[in-house]
Amino acid sequence: MIIAIVVVISLISAALFLYMSRPTDIDRLQMTVLEKMDSDVIEDNVKKGFTETFEIQDYGIYGQTLSFYQGKYGQKKTDSLIGTMVVLRNVETKKELSFAIGESIDSGIQLGTLDPGLYEIYIYENYEKKRVYFEDAFDSETFSTMRNDKHVKDITLHASKEYLSDFGISYKLNYAFLEVNENIPRVKVADVVLDPGGIIYNEFSMQNEPGIITDWINEPQETSSFAVLVQKELESRGLKVLLTREADDFDSYYGSSSRVGVGYKTKAKAFISFEVYEDDELQYPYILTSNYTKGLLANEIAYAFRSQDLKMASITNNNVQNSAVVIDPGQSEEGQDRVYDVYPQLRESGGKQTFTGVLENSSANQGYKDVFGMESIVFMLANGSNEESVQYYQENKEQMAKTIADAICDYYGIGENSETASQ
Known part of the structure; x- marks a missing residue:
């Protein structure tokens, strides 16, 4: 009997030891x-x-x-x-x-x-x-x-x-x-960076640019409030989302403390900018994407908008993309045959893949020229010089924010157990 009790106690002790010493999520990191x-x-x-x-x-x-x-x-x-x-x-x-x-x-x-x-x-x-x-x-x-x-x-x-x-x-x-x-996720690593347009310091002209402010819309205020709407939607799905600005500071897209610097420091995977545009012909939202991409994320968002009967501009400059998805117009430097993205949100956020820090005036980003890049788009919310365009945006911005968040999550397979890599 004594031997049996000792054996049982030994087995229980061994089991408890193995249970207590098992790797935790922190250990597995x-x-x-x-x-x-x-x-x-x-x-x-x-x-x-x-x-x-x-x-x-x-x-x-x-x-x-x-x-x-x-x-x-x-x-x-x-x-x-x-x-x-x-x-x-x-x-x-x-x-x-x-x-x-x-x-x-x-x-x-x-x-x-x-x-x-x-x-x-x-x-x-x-x-x-x-x-x-x-x-x-x-x-x-x-x-x-x-x-x-x-x-x-x-x-x-x-x-x-x-x-x-x-x-x-x-x-x-x-x-x-x-x-x-x-x-398990690391606290300091982010998923998505949202970039409200307006209030930008232009490194090329060395001037502060307040953004588009008309009788119908204030770009800095509206892009900021819209980014917060998208942020809340994404966070409700478990993502860590950061904003490039929360105050009225004239930040640029260059340097470690810049708008893109926020993403690089936190190893974010996506960089989404929101802007207001001015145009004599267009009325509804559209999306800009990098020269070096197929615009797959932008296409996902455009498709989601149409699925929700949300209007987008009838514009494109490449037959690979959906309507309302536009490739950056591109620019070249003297003596080079490579085309660079004009929009710094696209060019300076993609790290090595979009030649961040390579242009002569973007030397402040040379520290990011060989790093992993963020997938970026510029979403044009409304035509600030068109009252009907702004009115349409104001009436639908909550649904637009939710649809953008849904499309981002669908594109990256958030909430799904994706096993479709080979399909």
């Missing part, structure tokens, strides 16, 4: 995917040798889209991957996900759709599956996706011959692996 995986799975399922390989020289992240480039980004050689397929092979499940490489920075690997796990990276070239490697070894900065059901995915790109050396696996080349780790 410090654990890598490799630490969470069964070593036997890695040793058995990771492929050891490859006859066909493919060298990648560069990569970038825009919003939640990861893109690979055969040459350094911005060089003509980067176009050589357009039309090929990137394949991610989940080491544990052996499931493969395919992503088409397009010419735009918002088409590529949709990071928010990936299940947690360790992925090998391949590229199909001329119908041959080739293992991706980099010339130099590196571990990327960890990228966190948007909050979704109070969780995020922390994603890191690794390329090293010795990445799996702890498991007895070494390679001759720096093969690329993608770690996807489910975690």
Whole structure:
């Protein structure tokens, strides 16, 4: 009897110890995917040798889209991957996900759709599956996706011959692996930055620009109040949302304390600007998007507006986009053949992918020229010189704010368990 009691007490003590010492969410924040995986799975399922390989020289992240480039980004050689397929092979499940490489920075690997796990990276070239490697070894900065059901995915790109050396696996080349780790959000990391227009310091003209103020609308006041409406809608869905201004300060889009600096400091994924415009012909809202994108986020919002019978302007300058979605007009610097976005909200918020800090007068943003970029649009709320346009906006702004928030969440899969990456 005494022995039985001692055994029972020992078992209970052991069970309590294991229960109390189990990893918490905070503990799991410090654990890598490799630490969470069964070593036997890695040793058995990771492929050891490859006859066909493919060298990648560069990569970038825009919003939640990861893109690979055969040459350094911005060089003509980067176009050589357009039309090929990137394949991610989940080491544990052996499931493969395919992503088409397009010419735009918002088409590529949709990071928010990936299940947690360790992925090998391949590229199909001329119908041959080739293992991706980099010339130099590196571990990327960890990228966190948007909050979704109070969780995020922390994603890191690794390329090293010795990445799996702890498991007895070494390679001759720096093969690329993608770690996807489910975690709880970090307080200081934001999801969306909303940028109310007006009250801007123009670095190029070195003047304060108060914005459009007419008999019918005050741009600084109206964009600020509208941004708050969208902020409340997004926060009700669990996202962390920041505003670029809450006072009447003339802030610019350049420097660490600027409007885009707010997003870069907090590693936000989306940067949405709101403005009022003046035009002799247009009456309803429209959306501007970067030269380097397909305008996928803008298209999602435009589609949502029409689904809710909300009017938008009949304007476009590219047949890829929906009506009311307009590509930035673009500008060039002397001696360069590259076209840059005119709107700083688009150009200076996209990090490496939109050439932030590259223009001569944007040197204050050079610290952001190689970082992950925010996906950005400029939403034109109303024609400030048209009374009927402003009246339509005033009558529908609550529904407009909700529809924009709904479209953002639909686009990034917030509130959904997305497993449609390969579809």
